[in-house]
Amino acid sequence: MISTQWHLASRPTGEPTSENVVKVEVELPELTAGDVRVRNTFLSVDPYMRGRMNEGRSYVAPYALNEAMGGAAVGEVIESTVDSLPVGTLVQHQLGWRDISQAPAGQFSALPIVPGVSPSLFLSVLGLTGITAWTGLTQIAHVKEGDTVFVSGAAGGVGTMVGQIARLLGASRVVGSAGSAEKVELLTSKYGYDAAFNYRDGDIAGQLKAAAPDGIDVYFDNVGGEHLSAALGAFNDGGRAAICGAISLYNANGGSGIRNSQNIVTRGLTLKGFTMGNYYFLAPQFAEVMRGWLTDGKIAYDETITDGIDNAFTAFLGMMNGKNVGKAVVRL
Structure with a gap:
């Protein structure tokens, strides 16, 4: 063989x-x-x-x-x-x-x-991407009813799940970034995002402000770099970030140059990175929840x-x- x-x-x-x-x-x-x-x-x-x-x-x-x-x-x-x-x-x-x-x-x-x-x-919705999105929202960022949630890399495998799960968990507004006009349209038409923007148009902080004028409570970070700086500037007091990835930096040889870090102190923010190796004990609970949502037609992919x-x-x-x-x- x-x-x-x-x-x-x-x-x-x-x-x-x-x-x-x-x-x-x-x-x-x-x-x-x-x-x-x-x-x-x-x-x-x-x-x-x-x-x-x-x-x-x-x-x-x-x-x-x-x-x-x-x-x-x-x-x-x-x-x-x-x-x-x-x-x-x-x-x-x-x-x-x-x-x-x-x-x-x-x-x-x-x-x-x-x-x-x-x-x-089992590699996506019922697998790593699905459980990563669910874990980041429920165990790391502790999303609650009424939150405004911002997701970077929102049209990827994890991002498309985060927006929908945040909505199912009670978020009042979900906004996301993606890398093309087509992806932006898909986020709002298929994946339940209230607003989305194309980060390739520049001024990520300004576009985030327009999409979430009242600030954000939760940030699910798949990208890092400029997106993280923009989120730190947009957080309301007590904001929480689930740091899942930094794809914008994976091929970079220099530093990230994060701005607005003073807000971590002045606004009482919580930023926590996570990898799924520490949370797979939650897999049975996640599987039960996600299969229910899939059966009920509540998850698009x-x-x-x-x-x-x-x-x-x-x-x-x-x-x-x-x-x-x-x-x-x-x-x-």
């Missing part, structure tokens, strides 16, 4: 290029006791993967050079030596960036078959699907440059 895999060949400086990765074919060994072999059907590409290409301390280990990169994936068991994961079982795991994954059974989790739901949604393992790195670069609407996935 041959597994086509993407390996990290060198660590990028700035934006990754095709010279930093290599697609290789690896002959897999025979299964030993306790092993499972999975044919992947969907792979996830996510912003955090850029950080794993660097060397140094982070919340997740960096990718090793000349080895397969990892990431979330779903697939079907095609060979198994364990009774708990028989052939045909739908599973989720972290051995992405390849078409065939093989490992001890403990690295795979069986997934339920949800009628009418594509397995790819988009997927930007790229076909083929050969195009996985292209899908990653597109996601990093804002080419996706909703969750970016690779379909095999």
Whole structure:
């Protein structure tokens, strides 16, 4: 059995290029006791993967050079030596960036078959993007009824979920930023945002002021940089920020130059960064809530699907440059 895999060949400086990765074919060994072999059907590409290409301390280990990169994936068991994961079982795991994954059974989790739901949604609405949005709002920013919520990167996988969940949790006004006029229109027409603006038009602080003239109470940050500075300037007293990502800085080599930081003190603000590794114990609670919302037709979603393992790195670069609407996935 041959597994086509993407390996990290060198660590990028700035934006990754095709010279930093290599697609290789690896002959897999025979299964030993306790092993499972999975044919992947969907792979996830996510912003955090850029950080794993660097060397140094982070919340997740960096990718090793000349080895397969990892990431979330779903697939079907095609060979198994364990009774708990028989052939045909739908599973989720972290051995992405390849078409065939093989490992001890403990690295795979069986997934339920949800009628009418594509397995790819376990990488988005029912998976990491959905639970990240829900956790940031409920556990970090503690959104409450009547809040005005601002979301940066609002048309991405997490952002499209944040706006809807904030509304379902009682927010009175939800505003967002995105990178094109088409995405801005989608936020207000499909995802329940009251107002949105195109950050590429400049003056992010001014556009935020126009979208939220009475200030903001909650900021869900996927972008960092200028967006964080604008949010710090727009916060009402007691504002809370869930710092989820800083995609505008991932390829940067310099500092972020955050402004308005004095408001953290004078307005009694709370800013807290988070990663999902510390909150996965909430997964059963989230799954129950989100499946209910999905069943009731209260959640809209988009997927930007790229076909083929050969195009996985292209899908990653597109996601990093804002080419996706909703969750970016690779379909095999």
